[in-house]
Amino acid sequence: MPHPILYSFRRCPYAMRARLGILLATQTVELREIVLKHKPQAMLKASPKGTVPVLVLDTGKVIDESLDIMRWALEQNDPLDLLMQNSINHQTTAAKLIAHNDTDFKLWLDRYKYADRFPEYEESYYRNKAESYISQLEAQLLDRDNLVRQQVSIADIAIFPFIRQFAHVNLTWWNNSPYPRVKSWLDMHLQSEPFSLIMSKYPTWLESGKSVLFGAQ
Incomplete structure (x- = not known):
């Protein structure tokens, strides 16, 4: 099964928290690091508002709000009980x-x-x-x-x-x-450690043309 695709920008705080949610939920996504001045058409087609983060699931569903991406990831797996389900x-x-x-x-x-x-x-x-x-x-x-x-x-x-x-x-x-x-x-x-991991630098997706797997490997 293909991994969900995450369009992200390393320094954006909204994208940071989305990546943190995915990492702490031990999920894996195909990370596409973008440059805000040169937004890829694939991202704009998925989410015309043109802001990061954008998560495209393998079903085709698009999640383009950072909190919703966090919740999606943690609903799959929440080993630290970050959602505090019992309170x-x-x-x-x-x-x-x-x-x-x-x-x-x-x-x-x-x-x-x-x-x-x-x-x-x-x-x-x-x-x-x-x-x-x-x-x-x-x-x-x-x-x-x-x-x-x-x-x-x-x-x-x-x-x-x-x-x-x-x-x-x-x-x-x-x-x-x-x-x-x-x-x-x-x-x-x-x-x-989680913050250090989510702040790793990757080549931009448009420049490299290569996908990077992010999260649980």
Whole structure:
């Protein structure tokens, strides 16, 4: 049987969390690394909106939202119980944190990262707006190593790629910021083996013309 095809871009946080979900679910996909300025027609045909990640299943079904790709993978196999199937409360907490990340926080993160495109306010204004979410995460980590429970969950792997992006806008500021728990949590995930594996560099699919298998081998 052919493997599902995953169109991805290495540095995109949405694609990062999709790859993390696939890896931690021990699934295998045919990885097609793309360049955003030269999107392949095969990807655009599958998902005309033109954003990564895009997963094309062997049935022809297309999944082009990162959270849906994560859930698809984990529904096949979830050895770490990332979906927390036995705890409705944990699932609810995770869903709220991810929703906040993907809406309000992402809006302010984009304005902070590209402040020159939004000259209505200074960069620090956008950062301050985004900080309310960082403060919320700091509180979540008061008595645990991860956001919802002591063990890693879907919330952690869905969110930390975006906090990484926030931190990298101004690392000097971040390193001196008053969020010790979030910084420790982020560092833990950035130094993890799964993150190292999903950030491996591959030739772009259009340049190489070769498929790369990613995930469980």
